[in-house]
Amino acid sequence: MSTYVQPVAPTEGRLGHLTPEQTEKLQQFWVRIFDIIDGKVQFDQTAPSSFKGQARDEDAAAPAPEKKSGWFGRGKSAAPAAEAAKEAPAPRFTGEDIRTALWKVVMMDHPDLLILKFIRARKWNLDDALKMMLNALKWRIAERIDELIELSDEELDQKYPKFIEQMRLGKGYLRGADPLNRPMSVVNTRLHHKNDQPAETIHRFTLYTMECGRLLLGPSAETVIVIFDLSNFGLDNMDWGFVRLFVQCFESYYPETLGVCVVHRAPFVFWGLWKLIQPLLDPVVASKFVFTRNNAELHKVIPRERLPITHYDGLDDWTYQYVPAAPGENAPMKDEVKKAELLKERHDLEARFEAVTRAWVSNINGQNSPERDEIARQLREQYTRLTPYVRAKNLYQRWGVAHDGQVNWTYNVKA
Known part of the structure; x- marks a missing residue:
């Protein structure tokens, strides 16, 4: 007899279950995102501090050390303010960097689903949610998350x-x-x-x-x-x-x-x-x-x-086993012509979603936009076709769990 107690799936503040007031908050948050992307408002453009509290040498996004000496570091008085300004590093992140990082992290999800996570995490305080999201996106760039997606097991091992x-x-x-x-x-x-x-x-x-x-x-x-x-x-x-x-x-x-x-x-x-x-x-x-x-x-x-x-003491007759990469499994990633074609299709969909969203937030009314949901559905379908060209195959794809945008776990249940 099963003793499992199934929890109730939460719906509060989730996509598809928003109240008009929550939808208005979502619209207002998109306004703030566009203000960042368009350069209308200032934001902290510096790289986030390393999680481990130390910069890694290969991390190109790590902040440069503060300079406290003269040109040759001999302990002389600090450079004048004008010279210090010349030496100051350029802003590390721009609105376009944020836009690119946001679309990369969306992957197959509805963009609203991702954004609502940050809003809920900060209890619908939009200022705090925006700060949190910007820091997370900058962190992804600084941590080079892309390479964990794009490099094969062997390349990561090297x-x-x-x-x-x-x-x-x-x-x-x-x-x-x-x-x-x-x-x-x-x-x-x-x-x-x-x-x-x-x-x-x-x-x-x-x-x-x-x-x-x-x-x-x-x-x-x-x-x-x-x-x-x-x-x-x-x-x-x-x-x-x-x-x-x-x-x-x-x-x-x-x-x-x-x-x-x-x-x-x-x-x-x-x-x-x-x-x-x-x-x-x-x-x-x-x-x-x-x-x-x-x-x-x-x-x-x-x-x-x-x-x-x-x-x-479960009922699934399964034992963990690592399946190494098969020769040529990442061949599509080398097809630059097809990759470019699919990336253009992806970027066109992203631009369409942004344009429809800009129109949607021009009138903060708490109403949903079916047109945005349809484009989000197209983005999910398109990411399925794009995946072999931008992501190296991982263990779970070799197991057959993740295939063509579907997730299918199988269990060999024994009585």
Whole structure:
């Protein structure tokens, strides 16, 4: 007998369920976006500080160090104000940079869906939501998120040593979805030892998994479930850099994306660490943590039919296995002619959506625009055709889970 308790899918403030007042807020937010893009208002154009609190040498977007000495740095008095102004770096981000980053992150989603995440995360305070979104878009540029989408597993492994090893070990992966179609991400902490790979590799692998998770969000899902499996967890498995990255991503850069965070089989040693972790969490994020002491409790959060037999006492006869890239699987990315044709089609749709949206927000009336929704549908369909030309194939596409814009998990259920 199943013990699973299915949660109710939230609709408040979601696309398709907006009140006229909320729709007006959405319209007003688009006005602010266009003001940024058109250069009508000033915004913080500097690069966001590195998440890890330090600039990486290869990060072209890292802010330049402040100059406090003369031309040759010999400790003489600072240059006059006029000379200092000449030396000041040009604004790092422009309105056009923001526009480009926004459209890249939209991918197959309705643009409103993405924007509403930031608005809800800041409780419908548009000033705070805009600041949050601008920082997230600048962060994506500074973190070079594009390369995690465009480079193959082998290319990422060459740039970040032991990148593929993280996948071979099954240290972290996405598998299945709950009845609300929320993808499930499993983190096997017992397999992680901080010094076994460069810190930058685990940093990039974490962001790579986040981006793969976005591709596995079906049309009816906006959030994911994360399962931290703490079986056999010890202090040597603890990695504060990863914890900080996880917290910052879900609080600031992928807002309203975490549905549930299940902490499974936490040993006694973990609870001392939890006292240090909990204060780092936003109360809204902290409320999404669920603690399960054993598999029976886990089955109340996730159906047994969606959990592997091995280790979780589920009913799915499945074992994790990394499938390496097949020769030539990314050949479409080298077809520059077809890629250019599809990118032009994409940019034309983006321009159409912007034009219709500008007309829509010229009259703040709280009414929806079916024309915008139709263009958003076309954007989703077009991204399906564009994907092979701009995204390297990932593990989940090789598994056959993500194909032609559809997400299809299969379960080999045993009685």
